[in-house]
Amino acid sequence: MNSVTLKKHRALRGEMTPPPDKSISHRAVFFSSLAYGKSMVSNVLRAGDTNSTINAFRMLGVEIEEMPDGSLSIDGPGFMQLREPPDVIDCGNSGTTTRLLAGVLSGCRFFSVLTGDQSLRGRPMGRVIRPLHEMGAMIAARDINRYLPMSITGGGLKAITYKMPVASAQVKSAIVLAGLFADGETVIEEPVKSRDHTETMLKAYGADVCVDDLKITVKGGVELSPCDMTVPGDISSAAFFIAGALMVEGSELLIKDVGLNPTRTGFIDVIRKMGADVQVLDGRELSGEPVGSLLCKYTDKLSPITLSKEDIPSLIDEFPILCVLAARAGGVTQIRGASELRVKESDRISAMATELGKMGVKIKEYDDGVAIEGPVELRGSNNLQSYGDHRIAMALSIAAISAEGESVINGTEAVGISYPDFYDTLKGLTH
Secondary structure, eight states: OEEEEEESSSOOOOEEOBBOOOHHHHHHHHHHHSSEEEEEESSSSHHHHHHHHHHHHHHHTEEEEOOOTSSSSHHHHHOOOOOSSSSSSEETTOOOHHHHHHHHHSSSSEEEEOOOOOOOSSSSSSHHHHHHHHTTTTEHHHHHTTEEEEEEEEOOOOOOOOEEESSHHHHHHHHHHHHHHHSSSSEEEEESSOOOHHHHHHHHHTOOOOEEETTTEETTTTOOOOOOEEBBBOHHHHHHHHHHHHHHHTTTTEEEEEEEEETOOOOHHHHTTTTOOOEEEEEETTTTTEEEEEEEEEESOOOOOOOOGGGGGSSSHHHHHHHHHHTTBBBBBEEESSSGGGGGGSSSHHHHHHHHHHTTTTEEETTTEEEEEEEOOOBSSSOOEOOOOHHHHHHHHHHTTTSBBBEEEGGGGGGTTTTOOOOOHHHHHOO
16 A cells, blocks of 8 residues: 655645546547547546556457657448457446446346456445336346346347436446447436536437436437547546645635536536635637646635535536545535445445544544534544545645645555656645
């Protein structure tokens, strides 16, 4: 297990570009692999999770070549021409790879098996298996169809209308992808809006997808066309440095080329309500996605905020760092309706309550969230744990550089899942 030791820093200053967006990178590889012909994907994230997706499609017969400039040339055979994998597909730690791939494989007339690391094998799969069963896929998974490993025999799918009990971009995307193979029009109804990269990007690849508020309709049997994509910077990865700039006195940080899709900017909306000094500059569009730069400055006083179930889908990835910011707000911040966070890479509610408690934060844990009383002067701890969760590790690292004393964060190898250069970037910005 790797560990990192961090001390309080005076400021975060300068410019940085976050790593490519993980969600968009996954989908660009998925849709390019399903299209008939050659697509070029530029600025794709190369990290543990996205490598799992790339390796999976190579096993399914897709030719994926890394170019000298780091872009990917993906020669797709068409979604009806994927081949049976010669071995079990290992999805590593990637829930996105697993759930979206389950949708694809449900439409393929062959046998396949998905598994993953210990963390992924403990994450719930029933929510994606149920609608795919309803569409006609034969799926069996461990513990009465709850957990990986999962076997899939696909083909012969029928279109369904599915009302999602919980907003989930991964589950929604799996059904949309299965709908590409189905006979007729598949309709998905969301309870609240989740990130919409799948619907937006599939249109660029020629899919017949219609979005009407919370209802998504996809027509089956429409061949996808190749498309050249450039992936913007990841707002979820940028969030850690945004928070660091707000918390460390004297900071002024320009974060460039960040994806600003409205279904992903809940963190920006929330911290502005808390009084954060964050400005959007140079707004424009890149491969159909809004992007811009963020100028972030130290903010002396933050206000508490109350968040409910409707706010959570746009904050799933940012919950850990939002908890750190809440410790600096002058009052009680309430985050509720977030029970989904107990089944991410870790139990993020329990993890943040435990680890921030070690740093002197007054935090109350609920079944579906936390209450955090601030402001608190964070203190270092020599035994902080990541729980194998990349976002927990990065959030605790930002807390550590704004805390009194020295902190040791254990399990920092998890950061490689989404942001392999995180610590190098942090070191380059601290003064």
